[in-house]
Amino acid sequence: MRIASNQFHITMSTSLQAATARVEKVLTQMAYGQRVLLPSDDPISSVRLARLDREEAALRQYRDNVGSLMSRQRQSESILDSISNDMLQLQDLLLFAADGSNSSADVNAVSGSLESLRDSVLAFANTRDQEGRYLFSGTASLSPTISFDPAAAPGARYTFTGNTQQQMVVVGEGITQPANTSLDDLAAMLNQLDLTIVDLSAPGVNLSDPGVRGRLVATTD
Structure with missing residues (x-):
């Protein structure tokens, strides 16, 4: 069987081109350090x-x-520790104020310290993160945790304006973890404290008065 020169050259050229393409592919695989460069190289491996x-x-x-x-x-734990420390100081001052041996001037002085700690607790409760979102407002993170209305009467000036819903974070497949803590009870405590501060700051305050005594005991509790 005779092979024409043209056919021979075409066959050799095709073989050389195929060999060159294979060499180029191997060199490319070596350069990238990858065996599969295109999905068509190995469809099953590509899917994997x-x-x-x-x-x-x-x-x-x-x-x-x-x-x-x-x-x-x-961050939340640090803020809650600070609130806890302030509340322990509040309790110590309230217990001191309840001591019947104190004069009205002594009790008036205590009320000033109570005011500072009250404002500190409010500031900590309304802490924001780096994005300006309130840490303890639940999912209503753009609203203050506790709002203060100076025009309202003492005992009603503090309102919880967040919510108690949890911000869930996905930490694994099918696993979520709450990222926030609610301080919904804190507004009631601040209102109770506010009433006591008004009582204790009054000139000539009488701790034997049942109303004053009752509020002081309730606030301490």
């Missing part, structure tokens, strides 16, 4: 790699969420 990429992206997101959650909780 795509699935692994998605899983890796999800894990990265979970790690980022966990990091953000830990940072948020550390």
Whole structure:
């Protein structure tokens, strides 16, 4: 069987082109350090790699969420510790004020310290994060946790304006963790304290008065 020169050249050229293409592919694989460059190189492996990429992206997101959650909780814990310390000082001052041996001037002086601690608790309760969102307002994070109305009567000037809903953070597949703490009971305590401050700041306050005594005991409790 005779082979024409043209046919021979075409066959050799095709073989060389195919060999060159294979060499180029191998060199490219070596350069990128990857066996699969295109989905068509290995469809099954490509599907597996795509699935692994998605899983890796999800894990990265979970790690980022966990990091953000830990940072948020550390910040909240620090603020709650400060509120707790202020409330312990409030309790000490209220117990001191309840001592019957104090003069009215002594009790009036205590009321000034109570005012400072009351305002400190309010400021801590309305702490915001780096994005300007209130930490303890639940999902209503753009609203102050506790609002103060100076025009209202003592005992009704503080209002909880957040909500008690939880901000859930996804930390794993099917796993969520709450990121916030609610301070919905704090407004009532501040209103109660406000009434006591009014009582104790009155000139010549009489701690034997049943109303004054009752509010002082209730606030301390």
